[in-house]
Amino acid sequence: MQKSKLFIALLGISILPFSGFTQEKKDAAPANWFNLDYKTDGVMGISTEKAYGLLKGRKATPVIVAVIDGGVDVHHEDLKDVLWINKKEEQKTGKDKDGNGYIDDKYGWNFIGNANGENVNYDNLEVTRQIVKYEPKYSAVLPSTNLTEAERREFVAYQGMVSDYTSKLDEAQFGDQNYSRLKANIDKLIASIGKAPKDISKSDLDAYKADNDQQKMALRIAKKEVEGGSFSKFYDDIKDAADYFGAQVKYHLNKEFNPRSIVGDKYEDVSERYYGNPDVKGPDAEHGTHVAGIIGAKRNNNIGINGVADHVQIMAVRVVPNGDERDKDVANGIRYAVDNGAKVINMSFGKGYSNTKKIVDDAVKYAQEKDVLLIHAAGNDGKDIDITPNYPNKYFTDSLNAVTGEASNWITVGATAWKLDGDLLAGFSNYGYKSVDVFAPGVAIYSTMPENQYKEQQGTSMAAPVVAGLAAMLRSYYPQLTAQEVKEIILKSVTKVDQKVKIKKDGNSKKVYLDEISTSGGIVNAYEAVVQANKYIGKKK
Incomplete structure (x- = not known):
């Protein structure tokens, strides 16, 4: 579960799950800031608008991006034109017309519901x-x-x-x-x-x-x-x-509560794949709808917001309840997305424990074999995830939890704010010299919400789709690039800053550089990524 656990000081209580109480009221972020450029606009966005200047005149093909999350409002005014639609399942017939094992999966699939249309809303940690x-x-x-x-x-x-x-x-x-x-x-x-x-x-x-x-x-x-x-x-x-x-x-945290009977699957059978229903919105689509808008809300339509990618098709895959997702559903969500054409998968969720990590590892390996790039949020506990793991992650492990390998198609994303100062790193963001690959805007991000609404939210859940949108941009304009090459381009083209940021370590506050708490040492930059992509293509010719 990646509901943002943002630290506040109110009544002595910490860990408020959403935005609010944390931002200085008189210091609001500029509109569309995550797409803006530091030199031009004075905020630490990813230079999306500047990047499209370089891409002008270049042809693009739509790229399917799977949003594995808690649900997406597919009728939202700013998303309805950028959705993946399974053409063979456009008409609801109660039959599996395309033979993929999922009935009426027009917009994607919901792995935490049943064939009668009932859905899991809450679950345990x-x-x-x-x-x-x-x-x-x-x-x-x-x-x-x-x-x-x-x-x-x-x-x-x-x-x-x-x-x-x-x-x-x-x-x-x-x-x-x-x-x-x-x-x-x-x-x-x-x-x-x-x-x-x-x-x-x-x-x-x-x-x-x-x-x-x-x-x-x-x-x-x-x-x-x-x-x-x-x-x-x-x-x-x-x-x-x-x-x-x-x-x-x-x-x-209620040990007596277990909603899994709603799904009606054979839960202990981790190889089971065909269960659920086509209701990709579910009972609470706020988080997934917000994520989808950041990736690809229709650009320049004078409605709502501009997503990062302009040639994207959002596939909705629901596996995340209000609580912690289950490994079986995550693995099946990844496999569904891969099998139905997704080239980028956004995963803005995570948890501190994994029950059956191997089945998720195997699904990640399957995505790797199929040239699919996975983008994952680092988590919102303000911790070093080199020491305190956040699952799922890019490391493959054995039965003793020893690392046996690392996914080449995986990017873990931490969150940053809009000002180039000591608070650049979001206070809630996890970090890790080995485990976090890049940072991206994740504070005060204005995006789509269900029922044609819009709202600011924050968390690494918002930073990951910024990167997923960038990955989709690169894969749409440079389709010859592999998932691994797109990852390399994104990591090589980051904006590095000569500015220490604050982190909490062992109960104390300390200042570090971004290259001490991530593998790339910087914040993703769409403009520089396009520059790098042009170089890659030049070498391939």
């Missing part, structure tokens, strides 16, 4: 599922218990999971209690003022008389957050936080 799996075996183990070497490794891993789970549950219960209370008091405030949240002003707050200490605290927080901003956005953030922590307690 992977750590919860792992504890449920190992608890019966290891909860009563003592230091004197006789265990095999393999069991001892499992037991040590289980102990780490219990510690992680307990910490997460404590935080979730604390957040749920405080945010639900804050929201209740804000709701009372709204009812008393008698206006819709979008119409409430600072003068309304100044005139409001709180009845008790809790309402006084809620009012004080509201006034502080509304300065230079809007009450409506503040209220949306409060609702998001209350929903997030409530879901953590009720679903993500």
Whole structure:
């Protein structure tokens, strides 16, 4: 799950799942900033608009980009013209007309639903599922218990999971209690003022008389957050936080909750591939719709936003619930995308544990054999993922978790902001000298949302599709380039900055250069990537 876990300081609670409370209200990012150029526009975008100047007159062919995510609103006004459509399945007939094993898959496929149209919305975190799996075996183990070497490794891993789970549950219960209370008091405030949240002003707050200490605290927080901003956005953030922590307690960390029966697959059979339904939107398509817009929202149509790629077809593959995705679904999502023509796959999700990593590794190898480039978000925990892994990842491992190889068709993306200063690296972004390949804009990214809406969000989930869009641009204008060559071009053409950025390491803040926390040492640059692509093509002739 790659809902952005952004750090805030409100009521002593950290890890708000969405945007808000984090950006200076009087210092908003310029519109379309992720596509802009530093020299021309003064922001650390990827120079997309400048790149199209170099591409003028060059022919392009559409490239299919699979968005493996939580769902995409395929009827969005700024996406409906850039969708992949399975021509043989355009008409809903209840039959598998193209023989690919999936019935009525017009826009893609949903692996977390059933044939009756029911869908999984919430699911556990992977750590919860792992504890449920190992608890019966290891909860009563003592230091004197006789265990095999393999069991001892499992037991040590289980102990780490219990510690992680307990910490997460404590935080979730604390957040749920405080945010639900804050929201209740804000709701009372709204009812008393008698206006819709979008119409409430600072003068309304100044005139409001709180009845008790809790309402006084809620009012004080509201006034502080509304300065230079809007009450409506503040209220949306409060609702998001209350929903997030409530879901953590009720679903993500609830060991008694298991929605898999909805899907109706033979879950333990990891080779099973044909299950699910064609509802690629699902019950919550906010995240996937936002990601899809960054990649390829129709450019220059005077509607909404400009995506990065201008010759793209978005294929929607739903595998991510509100909770952690399951390895079986991820592997099947990758294979579906590859088999149906995707040349770039965006994966803006991740988790701290993997139950059956091998089946995902095998799917990644399959994509590699088929010349498909995979773009993955680094994660939003502000950690060094060389030390604390984020799954899936580019490393192939054996049964002892020893690295046996590395995918050549994989790019891991961290997130950056628009200013060239010490805060260039997004505070939430994971990093890693070996594990993170590049950085891309991921703060205050304005993109598409369901029902023809638009919204700013942030996270490495937003940075990855910037890179996926760039990869699609290169593969559409330079179709002779392989996935590995596109990766090499993207990594070689990054913007390197002589500016240290702040990271948290071992509980302390320190300053480092980007080349100390990534393999490329820079931020992707579309203009320079096109320059490099022209050189590659010149060498091939």
